[in-house]
Amino acid sequence: MAKFILIGSGLAGGLLAAYLGRRGYDVDLYERRADPREGNIVGGRSINLAISTRGIHALEQIGIADEALQHAIPMRGRMIHDKSGDLHFAPYDVDPTKCINSIGRAALNTTVIEAAQRYSNVRVHFNHRCTDADLDTPTVELETENGQLTAQGDAVIGLDGAFSAVRQSMQRKMGTFQYDESYLAHGYKELTIPPGPDGSWRMEKNALHIWPRKSFMMIALPNPDGSFTCTLFWEFEGPRSFATTKTDDDVRRFFDEEFPDAVALMPTLLEDFKQNPTGSLVTIRCAPWFYQDKVALVGDAAHAVVPFYGQGMNAAFEDCVVLDDCLEKFQDNRERAFSEYCVKRKENTDALADLAIGNFIEMRDKTASRAFRAKKKLDQLLEASLPGIYLPLYTMVTFTRIPYAEAAHRARLQDRIVYSSLGAAIVSMTILSILLVRFIARG
Numbered sequence: 001m002a003k004f005i006l007i008g009s010g011l012a013g014g015l016l017a018a019y020l021g022r023r024g025y026d027v028d029l030y031e032r033r034a035d036p037r038e039g040n041i042v043g044g045r046s047i048n049l050a051i052s053t054r055g056i057h058a059l060e061q062i063g064i065a066d067e068a069l070q071h072a073i074p075m076r077g078r079m080i081h082d083k084s085g086d087l088h089f090a091p092y093d094v095d096p097t098k099c100i101n102s103i104g105r106a107a108l109n110t111t112v113i114e115a116a117q118r119y120s121n122v123r124v125h126f127n128h129r130c131t132d133a134d135l136d137t138p139t140v141e142l143e144t145e146n147g148q149l150t151a152q153g154d155a156v157i158g159l160d161g162a163f164s165a166v167r168q169s170m171q172r173k174m175g176t177f178q179y180d181e182s183y184l185a186h187g188y189k190e191l192t193i194p195p196g197p198d199g200s201w202r203m204e205k206n207a208l209h210i211w212p213r214k215s216f217m218m219i220a221l222p223n224p225d226g227s228f229t230c231t232l233f234w235e236f237e238g239p240r241s242f243a244t245t246k247t248d249d250d251v252r253r254f255f256d257e258e259f260p261d262a263v264a265l266m267p268t269l270l271e272d273f274k275q276n277p278t279g280s281l282v283t284i285r286c287a288p289w290f291y292q293d294k295v296a297l298v299g300d301a302a303h304a305v306v307p308f309y310g311q312g313m314n315a316a317f318e319d320c321v322v323l324d325d326c327l328e329k330f331q332d333n334r335e336r337a338f339s340e341y342c343v344k345r346k347e348n349t350d351a352l353a354d355l356a357i358g359n360f361i362e363m364r365d366k367t368a369s370r371a372f373r374a375k376k377k378l379d380q381l382l383e384a385s386l387p388g389i390y391l392p393l394y395t396m397v398t399f400t401r402i403p404y405a406e407a408a409h410r411a412r413l414q415d416r417i418v419y420s421s422l423g424a425a426i427v428s429m430t431i432l433s434i435l436l437v438r439f440i441a442r443g
C-alpha cells in the first residue's frame with residue numbers, strides 16, 4: 001500500500017488521515033503545534049465554528065458525526081440586534097428543524113485526530129513543522145525540538161492551512177503554478193460574553209447573533225459552557241477603525257454607541273480587546289492543486305475563503321470526501337485521482353469564495369433592513385409553495401450538498417425569474433388599475 005505524508009492536523013488533516021487510514025494506506029501526519037488534547041488552544045483562529053450539512057456528511061461517512069456533534073449547539077436562525085437593542089429573529093429555513101451548529105474548534109479537532117488514530121496504520125506527530133517539500137521525490141523537511149528530519153512517502157498532501165508551506169514549495173518549483181491572494185480591508189477580533197451566574201446563556205442560545213452596522217458588524221456564537229464567543233469584523237484603517245481605537249475610553253465609547261445591549265454582558269471587554277489578536281481575512285485561489293501523482297493540496301491550503309458563509313471548514317471536509325472518492329475510483333492511477341479531485345472542487349471553491357464575500361455585505365448591511373427581511377420571507381414562501389423546485393441560495397449552500405457553483409448559478413436564475421415575474425405582475429396591476437379608473441370615470 002502507498003504511503004501518504006500529510007502536513008497539518010487541523011480540521012481537514014485529521015479527517016483525511018482517518019479516510020486514508022480506512023483505505024489501508026500507510027499515513028504519517030505531521031503537525032507543527034502541540035497535541036490539542038494537552039490543552040493548548042488552537043491559537044489565531046476562531047474558537048468556535050458553524051458546521052452544517054456538508055461538514056456533517058463528511059463526518060458521517062467515517063462514523064464520527066454523533067461523537068463530534070454531542071457538544072454542538074444548534075442555531076436555528078439569525079438574531080439581529082439593532083442599535084436600540086431591539087431583536088428580530090429570522091429562521092434559516094422554512095423547515096424549523098434545519099439549523100447550523102456551533103461547535104468548538106478544539107473539540108472538533110480532537111475528534112478527527114482521534115478518529116484517525118483508531119487506525120493502526122496512521123501515525124500522528126505533533127511539534128513537527130514542515131519547512132520545505134521536494135515535489136519529485138516526494139519528501140518533506142521537518143523542524144522539531146530535536147532538530148531537522150526528512151520524511152519521504154509516495155505522496156505528500158498539504159493540509160497546512162491558508163499559509164501552507166507545501167503550497168509555497170509548489171509555487172517555487174512549478175513554473176505554471178497560478179496564485180492569487182486578496183485581503184479584506186476588515187480584520188477580526190474575538191471577544192467574550194461569559195455565562196450567567198447560574199451557568200446559563202445570557203442571550204438566546206439557539207441562534208447566531210448579529211449586530212449589523214453597515215460597514216462593520218459583530219456576531220456571537222454560543223458555547224456549551226454558557227458563554228458566547230463574539231467576533232467583531234471591523235476596518236483595520238479609517239476614521240473609526242482598529243487603528244484609531246487605542247485607549248480604554250475609545251473602546252468603551254465605540255461599544256457603547258454601537259453595541260449597547262452587548263456591552264452590558266461583556267465584563268471583560270477592555271481586557272479582551274487589548275489582549276486578543278486582530279486577525280486578517282484572506283481569500284486564496286491557486287491552481288493546479290496537485291503535482292503529478294506526488295503532491296496535492298486540501299482545505300484552506302488550496303482555497304482559503306473569508307468566513308461569512310460559515311463554509312470554509314465545511315468545504316475542507318467536503319474536499320476530503322471527494323478526494324477519497326477519487327482515490328477509490330482511480331485506485332491504480334493516483335495522478336488521475338488528484339486531477340479529477342481538482343476538477344471537481346476548483347470551480348466550486350472559486351464560487352464559494354465569491355459567495356462568502358457577498359455574504360459579508362449581506363450580514364453586515366442588509367440583514368438590518370426591512371427589504372432583506374421581506375426577501376427572506378418571500379424566499380421561504382416560494383420554498384414552501386414550490387418544494388424541491390425553489391431553493392433559496394442560503395438553503396442550497398448550507399443545507400444541501402448541491403455543488404457551490406451550481407447553487408450560485410441556480411440562485412441567479414431563480415432571482416431572475418422571481419424578479420421578472422414580480423415586475424410583470426406590477427406592470428399588469430398598474431395597467432389594470434388605469435383601465436379601471438378610466439372605465440369608472442366614463443360612468
Ligand SMILES: Cc1cc2nc3c(=O)[nH]c(=O)nc-3n(C[C@H](O)[C@H](O)[C@H](O)COP(=O)(O)OP(=O)(O)OC[C@H]3O[C@@H](n4cnc5c(N)ncnc54)[C@H](O)[C@@H]3O)c2cc1C
Nearest residue numbers: 008010011012032050130160161299300310311312313314
Ligand atoms: C474567524 C473565522 C471564523 C470561521 N468560521 C467558520 C465557520 O463558522 N464555519 C466554517 O465552516 N469555517 C469557518 N472558518 C474557516 C475554517 O476555520 C477553515 O476553513 C478551516 O479551519 C480549514 O481547515 P484546514 O484543516 O484546511 O486548515 P486549518 O484548520 O487552518 O489547519 C491547518 C493546520 O496545519 C498546521 N500547519 C500550518 N503550517 C504548518 C507547517 N508548516 N507544518 C506543519 N503543520 C502546519 C496548523 O497548525 C493547523 O493545525 C472560519 C475562519 C475564521 C478565520
